[in-house]
Amino acid sequence: MNVNGKRDYYEILGVDNGVGDADIKKAYRHLAMKYHPDRNPDDSGAEEMFKEASEAYQVLSDGEKRARYDRFGHEGLGGMGSQGFSNFDDIFSSFGDIFGDFFGGGRGGGRSRRGGPQRGRDMAYQMEMTLEEAALGVDRELEFERTSECAYCGGTGAKSADSVRQCSACRGSGQVAFRQGPITYSTTCSTCGGAGSEIAEHCQECRGEGRRTEKHKVKIKIPPGIDEGGRLRLREEGEGGLKGGPAGDLFVVVSLLPHDYFHRDGSDVLTQLSVTFPQAALGAQFEVRTLYGSSRLKVPRGVQGGDLLRLRGEGFPARRGKGDHLVQILVETPKKLSSKQEKLFRELESLERGGVNKSGWGGKGFAGIFLHAWRWFSRVLRHLGANIPEDGQAASRG
Ligand SMILES: [Zn+2]
Numbered sequence: 549m550n551v552n553g554k555r556d557y558y559e560i561l562g563v564d565n566g567v568g569d570a571d572i573k574k575a576y577r578h579l580a581m582k583y584h585p586d587r588n589p590d591d592s593g594a595e596e597m598f599k600e601a602s603e604a605y606q607v608l609s610d611g612e613k614r615a616r617y618d619r620f621g622h623e624g625l626g627g628m629g630s631q632g633f634s635n636f637d638d639i640f641s642s643f644g645d646i647f648g649d650f651f652g653g654g655r656g657g658g659r660s661r662r663g664g665p666q667r668g669r670d671m672a673y674q675m676e677m678t679l680e681e682a683a684l685g686v687d688r689e690l691e692f693e694r695t696s697e698c699a700y701c702g703g704t705g706a707k708s709a710d711s712v713r714q715c716s717a718c719r720g721s722g723q724v725a726f727r728q729g730p731i732t733y734s735t736t737c738s739t740c741g742g743a744g745s746e747i748a749e750h751c752q753e754c755r756g757e758g759r760r761t762e763k764h765k766v767k768i769k770i771p772p773g774i775d776e777g778g779r780l781r782l783r784e785e786g787e788g789g790l791k792g793g794p795a796g797d798l799f800v801v802v803s804l805l806p807h808d809y810f811h812r813d814g815s816d817v818l819t820q821l822s823v824t825f826p827q828a829a830l831g832a833q834f835e836v837r838t839l840y841g842s843s844r845l846k847v848p849r850g851v852q853g854g855d856l857l858r859l860r861g862e863g864f865p866a867r868r869g870k871g872d873h874l875v876q877i878l879v880e881t882p883k884k885l886s887s888k889q890e891k892l893f894r895e896l897e898s899l900e901r902g903g904v905n906k907s908g909w910g911g912k913g914f915a916g917i918f919l920h921a922w923r924w925f926s927r928v929l930r931h932l933g934a935n936i937p938e939d940g941q942a943a944s945r946g
């Protein structure tokens with residue numbers, strides 16, 4: 549539950565946070581079918597469920613709104629119109645395409661007759677981004693080719709107004725009648741496709757197509773925290789419509805470029821840091837490059853190779869707050885030693901040889917491993933009944 553008394557959108561649709569668009573659509577369809585007003589007449593409970601699911605779908609099916617919701621919850625959608633639907637007509641006009649498949653398009657508005665205004669097709673644009681851009685958000689101008697109505701002929705495909713003439717087959721009505729027995733049927737004219745007109749001379753700019761390909765630019769604002777495969781929908785930035793119809797939508801799909809320093813893991817970011825033996829043993833301070841610039845990292849005394857140190861809140865923006873930056877420690881073994889280093893290492897080595905060994909192997913190097921193996925082997929043999937002397941003797945013999 550949220551402070552506004554609103555339920556979580558993922559919970560409403562019964563899906564996990566990370567699911568893809570197809571699953572969100574599927575979940576919504578399932579609920580929409582179940583609580584559809586046609587199936588539940590005069591059931592205000594079903595009506596509420598239907599509206600609630602529709603609101604959840606409206607947000608989660610829109611890449612930009614979803615990213616905001618993931619990051620800020622319901623509050624983050626304040627200016628983006630998630631105030632809910634007031635009536636069913638709103639819902640049907642918003643998701644006509646979904647209901648079209650399921651309810652025979654009966655209530656989904658905007659389906660055009662042939663010859664009338666036509667909505668342009670949707671387009672997809674694959675946009676590559678760096679991990680830093682994904683973390684901080686970015687403004688871009690996209691340039692791509694799209695088709696739109698031919699400006700020379702206004703989408704008619706005719707060279708001029710004079711080259712459009714009445715269809716001779718249907719005499720401009722768009723319908724042709726034929727008789728079968730006592731009944732007269734009428735059907736769409738096949739010559740003009742129901743338009744009632746035909747073109748004597750085609751527009752040369754578009755070769756009669758009514759459409760042309762042109763460069764199109766669009767500005768886009770990517771919100772912080774977007775992940776691989778994240779989608780944003782830009783209304784009416786896709787292919788142009790015909791005869792006054794609206795343009796289709798442009799779907800921008802985000803693809804994150806591999807990074808030679810940062811590695812993303814959900815909302816966390818991982819990097820590695822090499823430290824020397826003395827730094828690992830004594831502890832040290834480092835300035836670590838982060839998604840947002842740099843941060844001071846305290847490597848504690850006695851850090852081990854493979855340890856993960858955490859810089860809280862330095863990861864990617866997430867549903868609540870930010871993820872962390874995890875730094876994996878690599879302890880560097882020097883490949884070349886100066887004579888002074890060599891001397892110091894030897895001194896250190898002899899010092900350690902005299903000390904207490906705490907490792908589980910009971911010794912060092914080859915001798916230690918041999919001793920460990922012998923102990924294990926003799927234990928097995930004793931267990932089997934062999935007369936093997938006790939540990940200390942075995943060790944002195946080895
Ligand atoms: Zn005709």
Ligand SMILES: [Zn+2]
Nearest residue numbers: 698701751754
């Ligand atoms: Zn044209």
